[in-house]
Amino acid sequence: MTTKAARRLLLLYLAALTIALMYPGVLPFNRVDPRVLGMPFVVFWSAAWVALGAIALGLLEWAITRDERAAERRRPTRPTGMP
Amino acid sequence: MDRWHIVTTIVFAYLVVTLVIGIVSGRRVSHNVTGYVAADRQFGLLPLYFIIGGTVFSAFAFLGGPGWAYSRGVAALYILAYGVLGMAPWYFVGARASRLGRLRGFVTQAQLVTGRFPARSLSALLALISVAAFVPYVMLQMSGAGIVFETVTDGHVPFWLGAALSYGVVVLYVLLGGAAAVGWTNVFQGVIMMVVAWGAGLYIPRLLYGGIGPMFEQISAARPELLVLPGLRADGTTWSWGGYSTAILSSAIGIAMWPHIFMKAFTARDERTLRRSVVLYPTFQLFLVPLLLVGFAGILFATRPDNPDHILPHLLLQTGMPAIAVGLFCAGALAASMSTGDGLLHAAASIAIEDGIAPFVRLNEQRQRTLMQVLVLTVGAVAYYLAIIAKPNLVWLLLTAYGLIDQIAPPVYAALYWRRATTAGVLSGLMAGSATSIFFLWKPGLRPFEIHEGILGVIVNVAVLVVVSLLGRAQPEDHVEPFVAAASVPVDEAVEAGVAA
Numbered sequence: 078m079t080t081k082a083a084r085r086l087l088l089l090y091l092a093a094l095t096i097a098l099m100y101p102g103v104l105p106f107n108r109v110d111p112r113v114l115g116m117p118f119v120v121f122w123s124a125a126w127v128a129l130g131a132i133a134l135g136l137l138e139w140a141i142t143r144d145e146r147a148a149e150r151r152r153p154t155r156p157t158g159m160p
Numbered sequence: 161m162d163r164w165h166i167v168t169t170i171v172f173a174y175l176v177v178t179l180v181i182g183i184v185s186g187r188r189v190s191h192n193v194t195g196y197v198a199a200d201r202q203f204g205l206l207p208l209y210f211i212i213g214g215t216v217f218s219a220f221a222f223l224g225g226p227g228w229a230y231s232r233g234v235a236a237l238y239i240l241a242y243g244v245l246g247m248a249p250w251y252f253v254g255a256r257a258s259r260l261g262r263l264r265g266f267v268t269q270a271q272l273v274t275g276r277f278p279a280r281s282l283s284a285l286l287a288l289i290s291v292a293a294f295v296p297y298v299m300l301q302m303s304g305a306g307i308v309f310e311t312v313t314d315g316h317v318p319f320w321l322g323a324a325l326s327y328g329v330v331v332l333y334v335l336l337g338g339a340a341a342v343g344w345t346n347v348f349q350g351v352i353m354m355v356v357a358w359g360a361g362l363y364i365p366r367l368l369y370g371g372i373g374p375m376f377e378q379i380s381a382a383r384p385e386l387l388v389l390p391g392l393r394a395d396g397t398t399w400s401w402g403g404y405s406t407a408i409l410s411s412a413i414g415i416a417m418w419p420h421i422f423m424k425a426f427t428a429r430d431e432r433t434l435r436r437s438v439v440l441y442p443t444f445q446l447f448l449v450p451l452l453l454v455g456f457a458g459i460l461f462a463t464r465p466d467n468p469d470h471i472l473p474h475l476l477l478q479t480g481m482p483a484i485a486v487g488l489f490c491a492g493a494l495a496a497s498m499s500t501g502d503g504l505l506h507a508a509a510s511i512a513i514e515d516g517i518a519p520f521v522r523l524n525e526q527r528q529r530t531l532m533q534v535l536v537l538t539v540g541a542v543a544y545y546l547a548i549i550a551k552p553n554l555v556w557l558l559l560t561a562y563g564l565i566d567q568i569a570p571p572v573y574a575a576l577y578w579r580r581a582t583t584a585g586v587l588s589g590l591m592a593g594s595a596t597s598i599f600f601l602w603k604p605g606l607r608p609f610e611i612h613e614g615i616l617g618v619i620v621n622v623a624v625l626v627v628v629s630l631l632g633r634a635q636p637e638d639h640v641e642p643f644v645a646a647a648s649v650p651v652d653e654a655v656e657a658g659v660a661a
Binding site for chain 1: 243435
């Protein structure tokens with residue numbers, strides 16, 4: 078995945094979260110059943126979005142780190158000041 | 161031996177270990193302002209992860225969170241909902257702040273903002289807002305500690321003594337060790353908080369109901385209104401969607417703008433470390449789920465605490481748990497209180513000196529450090545006095561604080577991202593936004609759709625910032641460009657390109 082795509086994905090995730098956890102986007106999920114891990118669905122729904130955040134952020138960090146490593150390899154070694 | 165003896169012994173052991181960690185780690189950093197305020201910018205990923213988690217989650221998460229779930233049902237989910245929304249932008253903003261801090265020597269949020277918008281009045285105003293918001297927040301942490309002590313020792317250690325003991329320890333290590341002590345104790349406290357929250361959250365529902373599933377089955381049969389959003393108000397009536405949704409928004413805007421959290425960007429070893437601590441942050445935040453489960457477990461419990469915020473210690477005592485477990489849980493709640501309170505005291509002193517006094521009076525580094533230590537003591541004493549004597553309505557005070565803290569977001573974003581913003585625009589926006597927020601807090605009935613006053617303030621703040629900036633003359637390009645450029649490229653490239661000046 079390119080860094081640009083990962084960045085878009087994170088922004089998309091944030092927009093989706095804003096809709097999915099607030100009025101009126103949360104209405105279809107504002108229910109007790111089906112229960113997940115014993116919890117009412119709306120509790121699971123809110124927690125799941127938190128966990129998804131780690132994945133969306135993780136993907137972007139992975140892409141950015143890859144770019145930084147590539148840039149380091151391209152850059153000539155810096156002069157140390159010694160002859 | 162009575163149970164409270166064992167509990168108190170465990171809690172004392174926790175306090176002693178914390179104090180030792182604080183004092184030892186504080187001795188290893190340099191004796192200048194950067195050492196005291198930003199711990200020589202040396203924190204790696206693991207410490208930063210626990211520092212951010214421990215600082216964000218306070219006594220409110222440990223006592224108020226379960227208290228909300230217990231008395232207001234799923235309304236408490238707002239605490240879960242705003243965290244990632246608030247912290248994810250920090251992946252970008254925090255990294256930029258960290259970079260600029262390294263290049264230009266910033267150690268506080270106001271220094272960053274006035275680095276772009278040079279005005280001493282702006283610096284002083286930001287310092288004033290920060291300290292005004294910190295005092296009620298510290299008071300909340302102190303009374304959290306007092307409540308825990310008093311409840312679990314059956315009143316043998318009264319409220320005032322519990323608060324004095326735990327915050328005596330905090331003041332001591334903040335005085336001696338500064339940011340390094342705050343950081344390394346937060347690592348210890350953060351670990352305890354996580355272990356205790358998950359332990360209590362999985363154990364108590366099983367003990368009382370035979371599991372999480374059976375617990376919610378019973379709640380759903382007896383009190384179904386507690387399991388449907390937007391949940392209830394404190395008085396038991398149904399909350400409004402406007403209130404629920406903007407509680408999420410307001411907290412999301414405010415969370416990373418709290419100056420004591422924002423300043424952690426300057427303590428990171430490098431920006432990659434900072435970014436990764438944000439990536440991992442949601443895994444810390446999930447510990448709210450078991451804490452809320454504890455609150456839900458209290459709903460159908462036979463006895464009720466005097467105050468919903470006491471539900472966690474109440475359950476610990478009434479369910480006849482082993483004293484060792486109770487002691488550990490208390491240590492967890494104290495850790496939550498102290499790991500936020502220490503950051504607040506430290507930041508209040510640092511900001512008051514660096515942003516409130518240093519721009520106006522010439523002080524050498526030694527004097528600044530000494531004055532900060534005097535202020536740690538002063539702020540601690542004032543907050544303690546108010547928490548014990550005045551016993552004010554803390555929730556109300558904390559709400560005021562969030563409304564004000566939200567107003568810091570537009571200046572920070574404008575400094576980093578909007579080239580056309582001007583000093584006059586930022587200053588007038590900040591004043592108008594704060595005034596709006598305070599006005600609607602004073603007259604809550606006038607708020608449209610129960611929208612949080614912080615959000616109303618931000619709307620006015622941004623509008624004034626944009627209009628006044630566009631009406632005035634743009635900042636000179638040779639001032640804006642190096643600043644924004646330094647914020648947007650990695651540090652070594654900026655140094656090579658000569659934009660660090």
